[in-house]
Amino acid sequence: MSRALRLVFAVFRKELLDGVRDRRSIASLAFSAIISPLLFGLMFTVAAERRRSADEVRLPIAGVEYAPAFVGWLKQQSGVIVVPPPTDPEDAVSSRAEDVVLIIDKDFSKDMGRAVPASVKLVSDVTRDNARPKVARVRNLVSTYSSMTGGLRLIARGVAPSIASAVRIEEVEVSSSQQRLATQLSILPLLLVIAALTGGMQLAIDSTAGERERGSLEPLLLNPVPRGVLAAGKWLASSLFGCGAVLFSMMLTVSVMRRVPWHDLGIRFRVTDGELMSLLALILPLALFLSAIVMFASTFARSFKEAQTYLGILMLLPMLPGLVSTIYPMAGRPWLAPVPVLGQYALAADVLGGKPPHIVFYLLAGVSVLLCAGILVGLTARMLKREAIVFGR
Amino acid sequence: MIAITGLRKSFGHVEAVRDVTFSAADGTVVGLLGHNGAGKTTTLRMLSGLMTPDAGTILVDGHDVGVDPVGAQRAMGLLPDSRGLYPRLTPREHIRYFGELHGLSGAELRERSRSLLQLLGLEPLADRRVAGFSQGERTKVALARALVHSPRNVILDEPTNGLDVMSTRAMRTLIRALKQDGCCVVFSSHIMQEVSALCDRIVVIAHGTVVADGTPDDLRGQTGKADLEDAFVSLSGLETEAVE
Numbered sequence: 278m279s280r281a282l283r284l285v286f287a288v289f290r291k292e293l294l295d296g297v298r299d300r301r302s303i304a305s306l307a308f309s310a311i312i313s314p315l316l317f318g319l320m321f322t323v324a325a326e327r328r329r330s331a332d333e334v335r336l337p338i339a340g341v342e343y344a345p346a347f348v349g350w351l352k353q354q355s356g357v358i359v360v361p362p363p364t365d366p367e368d369a370v371s372s373r374a375e376d377v378v379l380i381i382d383k384d385f386s387k388d389m390g391r392a393v394p395a396s397v398k399l400v401s402d403v404t405r406d407n408a409r410p411k412v413a414r415v416r417n418l419v420s421t422y423s424s425m426t427g428g429l430r431l432i433a434r435g436v437a438p439s440i441a442s443a444v445r446i447e448e449v450e451v452s453s454s455q456q457r458l459a460t461q462l463s464i465l466p467l468l469l470v471i472a473a474l475t476g477g478m479q480l481a482i483d484s485t486a487g488e489r490e491r492g493s494l495e496p497l498l499l500n501p502v503p504r505g506v507l508a509a510g511k512w513l514a515s516s517l518f519g520c521g522a523v524l525f526s527m528m529l530t531v532s533v534m535r536r537v538p539w540h541d542l543g544i545r546f547r548v549t550d551g552e553l554m555s556l557l558a559l560i561l562p563l564a565l566f567l568s569a570i571v572m573f574a575s576t577f578a579r580s581f582k583e584a585q586t587y588l589g590i591l592m593l594l595p596m597l598p599g600l601v602s603t604i605y606p607m608a609g610r611p612w613l614a615p616v617p618v619l620g621q622y623a624l625a626a627d628v629l630g631g632k633p634p635h636i637v638f639y640l641l642a643g644v645s646v647l648l649c650a651g652i653l654v655g656l657t658a659r660m661l662k663r664e665a666i667v668f669g670r
Numbered sequence: 671m672i673a674i675t676g677l678r679k680s681f682g683h684v685e686a687v688r689d690v691t692f693s694a695a696d697g698t699v700v701g702l703l704g705h706n707g708a709g710k711t712t713t714l715r716m717l718s719g720l721m722t723p724d725a726g727t728i729l730v731d732g733h734d735v736g737v738d739p740v741g742a743q744r745a746m747g748l749l750p751d752s753r754g755l756y757p758r759l760t761p762r763e764h765i766r767y768f769g770e771l772h773g774l775s776g777a778e779l780r781e782r783s784r785s786l787l788q789l790l791g792l793e794p795l796a797d798r799r800v801a802g803f804s805q806g807e808r809t810k811v812a813l814a815r816a817l818v819h820s821p822r823n824v825i826l827d828e829p830t831n832g833l834d835v836m837s838t839r840a841m842r843t844l845i846r847a848l849k850q851d852g853c854c855v856v857f858s859s860h861i862m863q864e865v866s867a868l869c870d871r872i873v874v875i876a877h878g879t880v881v882a883d884g885t886p887d888d889l890r891g892q893t894g895k896a897d898l899e900d901a902f903v904s905l906s907g908l909e910t911e912a913v914e
Binding site: 501 | 715718719720721722739740741743744748750751752753754755756757758759763767768770771772773775799812815816
């Protein structure tokens with residue numbers, strides 16, 4: 278046994294040395310590690326920016342002179358700055374010069390005096406996502422003023438304003454702040470899985486398809502070493518790169534997350550070290566499994582290019598459940614644990630949702646992926662015995 | 671000592687090797703001669719244990735390649751048809767890796783590595799990455815990794831292919847040195863001079879079958895041709911093909 282381990286270590290060390298010297302392998306490791314924090318930082322900064330923009334509204338109003346009282350009230354609202362209107366409001370909005378423009382009708386004061394609905398025009402563009410919170414805020418302000426004024430009129434006529442509202446909505450929010458954070462964070466497991474997949478990918482290709490392409494596979498197999506030893510050494514080397522990508526990615530992402538303006542998103546940021554460790558406990562074994570898949574698939578390939586074609590398709594597989602989980606939450610399904618990839622997403626969703634799964638589920642998930650990885654390494658070893666693989670160039 | 675009996679291998683409907691039987695004793699050099707596509711490389715691949723014959727047995731120092739491939743692989747060093755190296759590793763690292771795969775380690779491996787680099791004249795290049803090496807230099811590195819475990823049986827598939835005059839000479843010197851050490855050397859070639867200059871015995875393969883097996887003089891006698899090249903052409907049946 279110790280002899281086999283020594284041989285595995287020899288293969289592992291050689292592939293690692295080869296990988297570290299390979300610019301492509303290092304580039305793919307670096308890229309995998311930084312894609313997640315980059316995306317993450319960008320996404321949340323943009324979201325926070327958008328929310329903040331709704332709190333501070335620069336509001337161009339046309340026809341200020343027709344409704345001095347209304348405009349005066351608007352100016353008193355916090356974060357509202359009334360500015361002069363553009364010459365052509367509709368053109369200004371459609372050309373994105375303004376997010377929203379309010380146009381006050383010239384009969385505004387007259388209608389107010391006669392107690393008929395006075396009209397204002399709200400110029401906006403529904404296709405513009407980032408203007409939406411701002412438009413909603415302005416609409417809200419107008420309807421607040423409307424119901425306030427309406428209430429005063431009823432009081433003047435000796436009627437209680439409450440008679441005008443037949444139904445009152447009382448909102449009860451059941452999701453905890455932690456769960457709201459989880460929906461924001463549900464992208465994190467996906468990004469970590471991508472890092473696990475791509476981190477060791479180049480090394481896996483280089484040590485299998487690359488070995489065939491260079492014609493170094495035949496000389497390698499001439500050594501009195503079981504095929505399983507070769508497959509295991511190569512697998513461990515690319516797994517190390519995959520795990521390294523996950524660790525770097527996690528560290529960088531966390532340092533970015535600490536800088537995200539969470540309070541602007543209305544979320545209290547509270548991801549504990551324990552939760553981050555739990556995520557690692559899920560994703561690191563998965564990296565071993567993903568490396569095994571990549572190695573197995575690229576052993577079929579005769580060349581680098583061919584391997585990349587296969588892997589382009591394969592890459593989608595572990596990402597699909599991740600993409601689905603951002604739309605259709607997988608939380609609360611710990612029984613998915615033994616299913617590779619799906620299980621990790623489900624458990625990660627629970628971890629981030631503040632409902633950590635029982636340790637048994639982690640073990641179940643870990644043992645399951647390692648078992649699958651072992652099977653794939655075994656299959657790779659068997660493929661290395663096939664003449665079509667050894668000599669097919 | 672290598673003994674091959676009744677070897678056969680087909681790929682689909684193509685019979686690459688029909689019936690190959692020959693042996694090579696310790697301390698001798700046996701040349702495997704045949705034109706392109708005669709079945710030399712297929713025979714050597716079966717000898718290496720990477721290809722399973724349809725029929726026949728191969729013994730290397732008593733280890734049956736079909737039964738105990740690891741034992742047989744330990745007893746032989748093979749320079750195969752494909753000589754791919756790892757472009758980012760140095761010759762020293764190649765030797766070290768293959769030595770480790772043969773179970774060598776520590777001072778023993780370092781010493782073996784040093785003497786191989788010296789033997790093959792690779793010392794000035796020992797710590798340079800092999801990317802950019804010339805064909806001759808690459809072949810030397812491939813040889814070094816094949817010989818790292820001091821095998822008693824050395825099999826070389828067209829060892830001088832693509833080498834210049836100096837490298838070819840160095841290769842001949844090496845083959846003679848291996849013979850002096852009592853190794854059993856089998857090498858394949860289609861170059862007559864090389865075979866006649868080095869070999870104690872010549873095995874001529876044509877269309878997957880051994881058509882002649884003997885000393886260079888035996889072959890000349892068998893065919894009645896004074897020139898070994900003419901003898902080879904006659905034995906391979908190439909004359910009639912050319913006429914047709």
